[in-house]
Amino acid sequence: MVKIRESAPRRSVAPAVSLPPTIAVIGGESAGRAQLARILAGCGFPRVLSADSLSGLRDLAITPDLVILTVQADAPAFLTEAREQSLWLEVPILAISPSVPPGAPASLLAAGADEVVRDPPAPAVLGARVRGLLRRQEMARRVREMLRVNDAMREIQSLVSQGGAAPEVLRQVLMIAVGVLGFERGTLIAHVESSERAYV
Numbered sequence: 001m002v003k004i005r006e007s008a009p010r011r012s013v014a015p016a017v018s019l020p021p022t023i024a025v026i027g028g029e030s031a032g033r034a035q036l037a038r039i040l041a042g043c044g045f046p047r048v049l050s051a052d053s054l055s056g057l058r059d060l061a062i063t064p065d066l067v068i069l070t071v072q073a074d075a076p077a078f079l080t081e082a083r084e085q086s087l088w089l090e091v092p093i094l095a096i097s098p099s100v101p102p103g104a105p106a107s108l109l110a111a112g113a114d115e116v117v118r119d120p121p122a123p124a125v126l127g128a129r130v131r132g133l134l135r136r137q138e139m140a141r142r143v144r145e146m147l148r149v150n151d152a153m154r155e156i157q158s159l160v161s162q163g164g165a166a167p168e169v170l171r172q173v174l175m176i177a178v179g180v181l182g183f184e185r186g187t188l189i190a191h192v193e194s195s196e197r198a199y200v
Contacts (some may be wrong), residue, residue, distance in 0.1 A: 021065035021134055024049040024057055027078065028070030036068060043127030050186075054082060063087060066133055069095040069108075071119045079112035090140070092133040096121055152180045 023045050025033045030050070037048040049064060057064075067082070069075055075095055082088040083126040095113035097104045105116040115129050156173050163169035 020045060021142065022047045022049060023060065023066045023068060024051060024062075024064035024128065024146060025068045025070065026051050026057055027072040027075070032070055036070065036121075039121070039123045040068075040130070042123060043130065045127075045130060047151075054078060064091065065137065066130060067091055068130075069113070069178060071096050071098050076107055076111040076188045079108065083112040090137075092137050094133060095131055149180055152176050158161050 019046070023040055025036045025040075025048060027033075027125075030052070031049045037050065040046075040048050049057065049060060049062065051060065057067075069078060072078070079093065079095065082091075082093065092114045093112065094121050095114045096107040096115065097108055097116045098119055108116050115133055117125055117129055156176055159169050159172055159176075
């Protein structure tokens with residue numbers, strides 16, 4: 001039995017509010033982290049988390065958009081630990097390097113830092129480096145999303161070419177689309193031929 005219903009009017013959706021990125025400042029003394037937070041706020045980044053260690057950041061249950069690692073003796077070990085965990089693989093890390101020894105920046109980059117600035121960081125330089133890392137992160141995210149959509153389209157094309165418009169094929173296509181769009185569930189609606197308003 002085919003159940004016919006009229007399509008419901010489309011509800012207007014409020015535009016999503018874009019929040020500023022969340023930056024985590026880790027390590028060092030609390031006063032130093034507070035000073036970095038003030039510098040970041042002056043550069044247009046008011047959402048700053050503070051933690052004395054990676055475990056302290058995990059306790060906050062928030063994955064930041066970027067991590068700033070302050071000057072500390074165990075910075076290379078921190079970077080190695082962070083890069084070994086899947087949660088932190090794609091989070092950019094900016095490390096603040098001590099002025100001596102001269103090879104400190106290279107050691108931090110080799111350990112997993114994405115960017116390094118010398119201590120004390122000039123506010124303009126720190127802000128520019130943070131913006132650059134966030135811009136690269138966003139570009140990488142868009143590339144990953146495009147690849148995911150392309151993979152889904154290839155899968156849909158393969159299903160349709162093999163099974164046509166069979167109900168099971170349409171259900172599979174729907175589930176793929178739901179996954180790509182990030183919805184929790186979807187409803188299959190097919191237009192009834194010879195009708196302007198009837199759907200099943």
